[in-house]
Amino acid sequence: MSESRKDRRGWSWWYPLLLVQFVGVLWPPFFNRAEPFWVGMPLFYWYQLLWVIAGAVLTAIVYVATDD
Amino acid sequence: MQNVNWVALAIFVLFFVVITSSGFAAAKWRKGDLDLLHEWGLGGRRFGAVITWLLLGGDLYTAYTFIAVPALVFGAGAVGFFAVPLAIVAYPIFFLVFPRIWYFCRKHNYITAGDFVRGRFGNRWLALAVTITGIVATMPYLALQLVGLQVVIGALGISGTGFAADLPLIIAFAILAAFTYSSGLRAPASIAIVKDALIYITAFAAVVVILIEFGGFSEIFAAVPSPKLLLATPGPGTTGAYSAYPTLALGSALALFLYPHSLTGILSARSGRAVRQNAALLPGYSLVLGLLALLGFFAIAAGVADLPEYADGFKQFGNNFAVPALFLHAFPSWFVGIAFAAIGIGALVPAAIMSIAVANLYTRNIHREFINRTPTDRQEAQTAKWMSLAVKFGALAFIMFVPTKYAIYLQLLGGIWIIQTLPAVMLGAFTSWFNGWALLVGWAAGTVVGTVMAVAVNLTPTCPLQVAGYVFPGYTALYAVILNVTLVIFLTPVFNALKARRTPIDAIVTSDYHV
Numbered sequence: 227m228s229e230s231r232k233d234r235r236g237w238s239w240w241y242p243l244l245l246v247q248f249v250g251v252l253w254p255p256f257f258n259r260a261e262p263f264w265v266g267m268p269l270f271y272w273y274q275l276l277w278v279i280a281g282a283v284l285t286a287i288v289y290v291a292t293d294d
Numbered sequence: 295m296q297n298v299n300w301v302a303l304a305i306f307v308l309f310f311v312v313i314t315s316s317g318f319a320a321a322k323w324r325k326g327d328l329d330l331l332h333e334w335g336l337g338g339r340r341f342g343a344v345i346t347w348l349l350l351g352g353d354l355y356t357a358y359t360f361i362a363v364p365a366l367v368f369g370a371g372a373v374g375f376f377a378v379p380l381a382i383v384a385y386p387i388f389f390l391v392f393p394r395i396w397y398f399c400r401k402h403n404y405i406t407a408g409d410f411v412r413g414r415f416g417n418r419w420l421a422l423a424v425t426i427t428g429i430v431a432t433m434p435y436l437a438l439q440l441v442g443l444q445v446v447i448g449a450l451g452i453s454g455t456g457f458a459a460d461l462p463l464i465i466a467f468a469i470l471a472a473f474t475y476s477s478g479l480r481a482p483a484s485i486a487i488v489k490d491a492l493i494y495i496t497a498f499a500a501v502v503v504i505l506i507e508f509g510g511f512s513e514i515f516a517a518v519p520s521p522k523l524l525l526a527t528p529g530p531g532t533t534g535a536y537s538a539y540p541t542l543a544l545g546s547a548l549a550l551f552l553y554p555h556s557l558t559g560i561l562s563a564r565s566g567r568a569v570r571q572n573a574a575l576l577p578g579y580s581l582v583l584g585l586l587a588l589l590g591f592f593a594i595a596a597g598v599a600d601l602p603e604y605a606d607g608f609k610q611f612g613n614n615f616a617v618p619a620l621f622l623h624a625f626p627s628w629f630v631g632i633a634f635a636a637i638g639i640g641a642l643v644p645a646a647i648m649s650i651a652v653a654n655l656y657t658r659n660i661h662r663e664f665i666n667r668t669p670t671d672r673q674e675a676q677t678a679k680w681m682s683l684a685v686k687f688g689a690l691a692f693i694m695f696v697p698t699k700y701a702i703y704l705q706l707l708g709g710i711w712i713i714q715t716l717p718a719v720m721l722g723a724f725t726s727w728f729n730g731w732a733l734l735v736g737w738a739a740g741t742v743v744g745t746v747m748a749v750a751v752n753l754t755p756t757c758p759l760q761v762a763g764y765v766f767p768g769y770t771a772l773y774a775v776i777l778n779v780t781l782v783i784f785l786t787p788v789f790n791a792l793k794a795r796r797t798p799i800d801a802i803v804t805s806d807y808h809v
């Protein structure tokens with residue numbers, strides 16, 4: 227990656243990928259439900275726990291993609 | 295003392311002996327000259343990604359977290375789960391902001407947020423504001439770590455009256471103070487390894503054991519009263535819990551890394567790459583946090599609040615006793631010892647880092663800036679060491695003589711105050727466009743308005759903001775910092791026009807940025 231593009235601005239087009247998790251968990255009407263249950267857990271809980279993993283994967287992807 | 299759980303107590307004490315020796319031995323670990331502030335207070339900036347990860351985990355997931363998050367779920371239900379989205383959004387913020395701050399601080403040998411702001415905006419009064427905010431916001435947080443310790447000591451069955459009641463706490467804290475004084479940041483870093491291992495074991499074992507006992511999540515959630523199961527659907531004319539929940543998560547996530555002890559952990563990293571790796575690795579803790587939050591429901595399902603043997607504990611510690619009671623109820627004594635050791639050590643690690651962070655702030659941005667402008671390296675490190683002792687004993691006295699609820703109120707206000715340093719510190723990582731005086735006015739306005747709002751709602755976290763007849767309940771800290779940022783943006787051109795702008799001392803330019 228050319229130095230002028232990445233280092234000077236410190237910006238990468240991979241970064242917007244990090245916004246996905248904000249949208250995923252900061253809009254409660256989307257997941258404030260009990261149905262469907264998963265292994266006995268209401269959606270409200272398993273949905274957010276699933277985002278823990280999804281968020282970790284997204285952050286890891288951005289890390290790998292922007293690492294030099 | 296008739297109800298002492300001796301097996302659990304023996305294991306608890308054993309772990310304390312182990313970490314005490316490790317805390318003192320840490321002085322020789324990656325040996326450096328502990329008469330230099332950055333060696334004592336930042337571990338020589340020599341920690342790789344893994345140690346930094348453990349240190350930050352020790353910083354962010356404190357004993358108070360382990361006690362209070364499940365306690366909130368136990369008492370208030372779904373809304374207490376906001377700690378999970380908090381952790382989810384915190385790390386992307388960390389990823390974008392803190393490698394940059396690390397870089398600036400490394401380049402200019404900055405040790406605190408005060409140093410960073412001083413260099414970035416060339417305004418010593420702004421640096422003082424950031425410093426005092428950091429110190430004042432950290433103190434109640436540090437005091438609450440002691441509450442975590444107090445709860446588990448109480449749950450081990452140790453009780454007494456007057457001075458004797460506080461003695462175990464005093465001993466634990468004296469040990470902590472001694473090894474922090476002698477080993478600096480290396481001490482909590484070495485102990486963090488033990489702490490994390492214990493926390494992981496406890497969280498997973500608790501979930502597995504209790505799930506087997508109950509037969510599964512469906513049985514547990516069936517025991518939870520339905521108003522606690524989900525967020526309340528908002529009524530007409532208000533966004534209700536639908537705005538309170540996400541603003542609490544986002545605001546707390548923003549505040550999380552502004553606390554001085556977070557920055558101390560971050561700056562101890564050896565490279566910007568290690569900081570970035572941390573942002574990618576830290577979500578590893580979030581799953582444990584989610585499991586711990588669910589323990590609040592486990593405690594409801596186990597019905598611990600109604601069991602006579604825990605009535606005293608609940609009377610003394612309120613909902614904070616939910617998790618200790620659950621462990622006592624569901625685990626054999628030897629495992630209770632391990633679980634409580636996890637919480638106890640979970641108090642010592644952040645308490646050590648917090649006291650070091652406050653000591654660094656005082657030494658660099660108050661003592662050096664306003665009292666002794668030309669200290670020798672040795673004097674500087676010595677000031678910080680004494681300060682770390684003063685801070686810890688201050689917190690101890692606070693917890694012994696002031697009711698716990700005031701520490702909780704102050705911790706709540708601390709969140710509102712610390713987030714007011716966001717424009718100078720977090721946005722300062724990206725731009726030095728802001729005028730230092732505008733930042734200072736924004737900080738003052740955010741602090742005053744936030745405090746007034748919090749007092750107006752009787753020191754609860756959320757404030758019902760009314761706009762055009764519609765109510766938006768939300769986290770006060772977030773509302774106050776939005777006001778702060780808005781003011782900074784509008785006042786910067788005004789102060790610039792008044793020629794109040796000063797050239798930043800280090801004239802950081804964006805082309806400096808290499809990680």
